[in-house]
Amino acid sequence: MLHLLYLAGIAAFAASGVLAAHRARLDPFGGLVLAFAAAVSGGTLRDLILDRHPLYWTHDRVLLTVIAVTAVATMFFLHHRELPRRSLMTVDAVGLAVVTVIGARAALDAGVTPFAAVLLAVVTGVTGEVVRDVLCGEFPPLLLREEVYATAALLGAVCYLLLDRLGTGPTTAAVVAASTVFAARIGALHFGLHLPRLAGRPRADDS
Secondary structure: OHHHHHHHHHHHHHHHHHHHHHHOOOOHHHHHHHHHHHHHHHHHHHHHHOOOOOOHHHHOHHHHHHHHHHHHHHHHHHHHOOOOOOHHHHHHHHHHHHHHHHHHHHHHHOOOOHHHHHHHHHHHHHHHHHHHHHHOOOOOOHHHOOOOOHHHHHHHHHHHHHHHHOOOOHHHHHHHHHHHHHHHHHHHHHHOOOOOOOOOOOOHHHO
């Protein structure tokens, strides 16, 4: 069940990569590059930190096939009709929710401390979005704006660890934690919630 959930999250991130490429007016090859980059970057960085080899996606044919099929299907769909303006944010929220939880599970299985597991879960969830935005020429990436993005991943990671400590089944814990991430992200978008800026308005002598 967790593997199927993970494939769904990977597919969502792959679709978000194509949607970002479409918005940036890239060609189909650019769409494929962004689909793979968005889908595997977070897990790759997590595995490198955990010193896990070979990297998880290099020997998972099903995962690579899901990314490729999702990317091509999304491009085909976009060729025939335009998606709603917020479709990228919604699909991205699904990917963030699922991949964050899977990152938390992988970190716990590696035997790291709870604090490290939370950090690795957030890293797994947000790295794909950062790489995608940078490749699209968007700066700063969504993560570095006042958006409730990494914060949503953090809430989900903490939720998953708490449920795991309470002995909740892995599937139930994953669904609840992923729902927490998705609700936090979509709720923030719907109500226009933002994090406070690091500093106030610049002073007159700073201009």
